[in-house]
Amino acid sequence: MSDFDSTTIYDVLVAGTGMAGWTAARRAQQLGLRVVAADKGDGPGSSNARMSGGFMNAAYVGIREKPDVLKAYAEEVTSGLARKELVEVWAENCSRTIDWLAGEDIIAGLLPERRDRLYILPFRLTPQGLAEYDRERGPDKAMTSHAARFVEQGGLYMPNSRVIDLLVDSDGRVSGAKIETPDGISEIRARNVVLSDGGFQANPELLRKYVGPQADKMKLRSMSSQTGDGLAMALKLGAAVDNMNYFYGHMLHLDSLTNDGLWPYPILDGIISDGILVNRQGRRFVNEQITGEGMSRLALSGVGVTNAVGQGDDPRGAFVILDAESWKRQGWDKDRGEFRGTKPANDTILEAGGTVYKADSLVELARQADIDPHGLVATVEAFNAAATVGKAAGLPVPRSGKPDPLTIAPFYAVPSVAGITFTLGGVRINRNGQVQHENGHAIPGLYAAGGTAGGLGGGPRGGYLGGLACATVFGLICAEHIAATKAA
Ligand SMILES: Cc1cc2nc3c(=O)[nH]c(=O)nc-3n(C[C@H](O)[C@H](O)[C@H](O)COP(=O)(O)OP(=O)(O)OC[C@H]3O[C@@H](n4cnc5c(N)ncnc54)[C@H](O)[C@@H]3O)c2cc1C
Structure with missing residues (x-):
């Protein structure tokens, strides 16, 4: 990690480096943007992406399926509760995630014995899961590889750095964030912030508020770093939310x-x-x-x-x-x-x-x-x-x-x-990954992806579209929209 320079204005600040965050950070970097990526964890042990099974799937249909097949599936399993515009983007970009990862030398292999043509980050099949954290597994290697490439190519990676508040210009545009590190609180200036902190499953108060009166009594089947910080920051700016009571x-x-x-x-x-x-x-x-x-x-x-x-x-x-x-x-x-x-x-x-x-x-x-x-x-x-x-x-x-x-x-x-495992509800985003204000407009400069964003899952039938795939798709989309907006 190198120190940040408080006079620099970054193009993108990525708040949380799991699957969504690293994807957004690397894609933005590929597109020529100046990126800072902050994570409150120490790197190895904080994201669910590292600890996941690594199945790159569109839930339980093949990630390479035709968009129409994926859309019909999403409609069915979410009982129509997923937002149509997000489902469209997801369905049209699922297959691309495998190609993009391959371009990053992260090869998702096929499990041939599975009839649903399941892609998986390269790994040993067992052990898997949080209690058996293992650096030789694909998901962990994928995250390590993203971090190494990001830093090699000049990105500023800040582990042990918790994003605690958003900075907002007088015209309402998000312009950076406050970061808490072991050395104190600093401000980082950035034209865009991508909230990618993974959801609110480790926040008992938010679970009781949104999921159910006793929902904090559930067993947390994930890391404990996903405490809904991104949600809280977005809500403070008037963000709308979707499907808050559902979880995977x-x-x-x-x-x-x-x-x-x-x-x-x-x-x-x-x-x-x-x-x-x-x-x-x-x-x-x-x-x-x-x-x-x-x-x-x-x-x-x-x-x-x-x-x-x-x-x-x-x-x-x-x-x-x-x-x-x-x-x-x-x-x-x-x-x-x-x-x-x-x-x-x-x-x-x-x-x-x-x-x-x-x-x-x-x-x-x-x-x-x-x-x-x-x-x-x-x-x-x-x-x-x-x-x-x-x-x-x-x-x-x-x-x-x-x-x-x-x-x-x-x-x-x-x-x-x-x-x-993780919350399916979260901040409302549009098809570009921009966080939506309750008034229906995008909050300028604010994006969300992965577990922070709602609207891609939920409903009584276990409506889940694949956590890693959703995070990768919208990580890419956020970065590409930021780059396109800058170029325009
Ligand atoms: C046991 C297990 C198995 C799983 N298996 C699969 C699977 O096989 N396939 C699949 O598709 N999905 C699987 N998942 C789900 C998948 O891991 C998640 O959907 C995915 O990791 C979401 O990515 P994300 O980037 O949104 O969040 P995460 O990967 O959780 O990353 C969020 C990051 O944000 C950081 N953070 C939090 N708050 C802040 C803050 N305020 N400031 C800075 N950083 C912050 C955290 O430290 C963390 O590093 C599994 C999950 C678990 C727990």
């Missing part, structure tokens, strides 16, 4: 709150749709297989279920109920030919020492797990009666798909918690 996440074992062997994997999404999910009263409260038909794929279902649990009154109070047969399936996804979440849920839970209740009767199971026994027995009876005749969709809490009844002892109860 998965159901985790309750013991993940205290046992690092139980997060970010295994996820419980697969076993939930093998069985049922009940609350402490023993009652079902959510469709355990929200999606799974058409283009939406079963894999997204758990994201919808996790939203329902995390938005509700008791994110730590749901139990997966299985019988001997469904326990054996371990969350296997027939469509994708893999365990949902890459690891078999049940075995991994037991290996990691997670609590699993097991009994020969539902009443005994309920007693062990502290679930209301009358509620549980009544729920399973009603569920079995409907599942046996293929009418589970007609239950008071509908159940999609073709579930099997839970009849074969022993029965199992797995305590769970909703796990939040």
Whole structure:
């Protein structure tokens, strides 16, 4: 890192260097702009991009799919809640992200065994996830490579530098930011600021305000550096927001709150749709297989279920109920030919020492797990009666798909918690990545991309379009619009 010069006016200040931030910084640099990139973390361990699985996907369809296919998919999985202009840009630019990364010598390889032609940053398949941080993995290498190239080509990279406030000219144009470093607070002048700080999943207050009354009780399934600073700064200038109550996440074992062997994997999404999910009263409260038909794929279902649990009154109070047969399936996804979440849920839970209740009767199971026994027995009876005749969709809490009844002892109860990976809601942007004021106009000089921006995901069906791909697309778009505006 080199020191900044307080008299320099940069073309772009990038606030947060994950996937969106590094993409914006490098693309702006390629286009001849003078760029400063600040991150509140120390570099290696702060962005979700580094810790991610590295799947460069348009959620669960191929990133090279034709734009029309991608648009139809986005419409379906977000129940129409994604903003059309953003979906268009995303769909038209998804494929380009792979080419652009390749131009940066970051090659996204194909996983040939996947029918959905899944691209992935080059890496070893395991270990993966936050608890198993590993520099040899592709996502980490991708971020390191961006940082090295950025600095080599004259960019100013400032780790340990938290962007805390925006500077605004008398005519309302954003003109830089205040940065907090271990040496104190400084001001950096820049004609444009790209907010790319990753979302607000690590901010308990904002989770309670926007996602649900108890949403801070969820397990944070991400780094803890994404505290919604960009959102707060944009709101201060009157920014509009979109889809604030939705997030990307998965159901985790309750013991993940205290046992690092139980997060970010295994996820419980697969076993939930093998069985049922009940609350402490023993009652079902959510469709355990929200999606799974058409283009939406079963894999997204758990994201919808996790939203329902995390938005509700008791994110730590749901139990997966299985019988001997469904326990054996371990969350296997027939469509994708893999365990949902890459690891078999049940075995991994037991290996990691997670609590699993097991009994020969539902009443005994309920007693062990502290679930209301009358509620549980009544729920399973009603569920079995409907599942046996293929009418589970007609239950008071509908159940999609073709579930099997839970009849074969022993029965199992797995305590769970909703796990939040990152927020899908955020600052409203237009097709150029410019932050929108509530009055409908762009806030001059202010852009947002990646987890800071809303409008590209959400809805009750787990509407997720791929975190890394969305971040890369809008990182590129922000930089290109800034360059085009400067040239005009
Ligand atoms: C376990 C896990 C697995 C995942 N797997 C995948 C996957 O396989 N495929 C996929 O598409 N997505 C995946 N994701 C999601 C993906 O990582 C994110 O969608 C993506 O990283 C978003 O990029 P971003 O640039 O918006 O945010 P991030 O990558 O989180 O980067 C944000 C950066 O901003 C910095 N920051 C925060 N506040 C400030 C501030 N005030 N000032 C300066 N800097 C700040 C942070 O330190 C951080 O470095 C996964 C996430 C996790 C946690």
